[in-house]
Amino acid sequence: MTNDVLLQILAAFLFCTGMLVVLLRRDTIMILMGIELLLNAANLSLVAFSKSAGMIEGQLQVFFVITIAAAESAVGLSILVNLYRNFGSIKTQSATTLKG
Amino acid sequence: MSPVIVILSVISAVLALTMLFTRNAITSAICLLGVLIMTAGIYGLIGEHLIATIQLVVYAGAIMVLFIFSIMLLNLNTEERDYKDHPGAFAGAVALGLGVFGFLAYALTEHFRSHRGDVVPGPFTSEYVASLGGNSKVLAHSLFTQYYVSFEVISLALLIAVVAAVVLAKRKFD
Missing domain, CATH: 4.10.220 (Light-harvesting Protein)
Incomplete structure (x- = not known):
């Protein structure tokens, strides 16, 4: 088992854990953290494949993905603050109407 | 296979599982921070220094500060784990996760075992x-x-x- 296989399997494991966090937890902030874990797993997979194939396109994609993840978490957390202000809770089951 | 990378991988896998199963939101955030720092260490060890730095500064610095700040702002208490009320859904989701992981691990090992020579390496x-x-x-x-x-x-x-x-x-x- 080489480094490449180990890193790809670690990325797959982190991806599945992030998927389970998104599926199982009922806190919206935990769901956002699960999305961050999913993006991190995808980044690890991109960097490892690109490194083993002798390319740099994967690393550049990871640069863009990290930027988009920062933007996504800023917008997501401010939506979450609004959710707390309107419903008094950030559980997914408390936000049952679209009108705030 | 470098032993340091193996150690970092095992630590980040354990931290990811702790993040999934812990009750407290701030514990989850710290575990996620640990996973991100371990990933930055792995990037540094395989020679991707720029990505490792960006990972530390942007992910482990900025994004996690934002998360911990909003946990503080929203004053989250201990979460009651209501997936315990639906053991069928819980077992189904865990089985789905294990199935996806098994499929991915099989596909990856198979790819690296049989198609290793097909990859045309780039110049870098x-x-x-x-x-x-x-x-x-x-x-x-x-x-x-x-x-x-x-x-x-x-x-x-x-x-x-x-x-x-x-x-x-x-x-x-x-």
Whole structure:
């Protein structure tokens, strides 16, 4: 088992854990953290494949993905603050109407 | 296979599982921070120094501070784990996760076992990157020549996200 296989399997494991966090937890902030874990797993997979194939396109994609993840978490957390202000809770089951 | 990478991988896998099963939101955030730092260490060990730095500064620095700050702001108590009320759904989700992981692990090992020779390697081997002046120089050169339109567009997206976050989170004045 080489480094490449180990890193790809670690990325797959982190991806599945992030998927389970998104599926199982009922806190919206935990769901956002699960999305961050999913993006991190995808980044690890991109960097490892690109490194083993002798390319740099994967690393550049990871640069863009990290930027988009920062933007996504800023917008997501401010939506979450609004959710707390309107419903008094950030559980997914408390936000049952679209009108705030 | 470097033993340090194995240790970092095992630690980050354990931290990811702790993040999934812990009750407390702040414990989850600290575990996620640990996973991100371990990933940055792995990037550094395989020679991707620029990505490791960006991972530490942006992910482990900025994004996790934002998460911990909003956990503090929203004053989250201990979460009652209501997936315990639906053991069928819990077991189904865990089985789905294990199934996806098993499929991915099988596909990856099979790919690396049988198609290793089919991959045409690119020019950027470690020696060539070192002769060009290092990882950061190569990535920055490519970023500011070949991908400069993407770079500008992504900075615009970041600006829009900042404005949107401020507009969404501000209190409404009457």
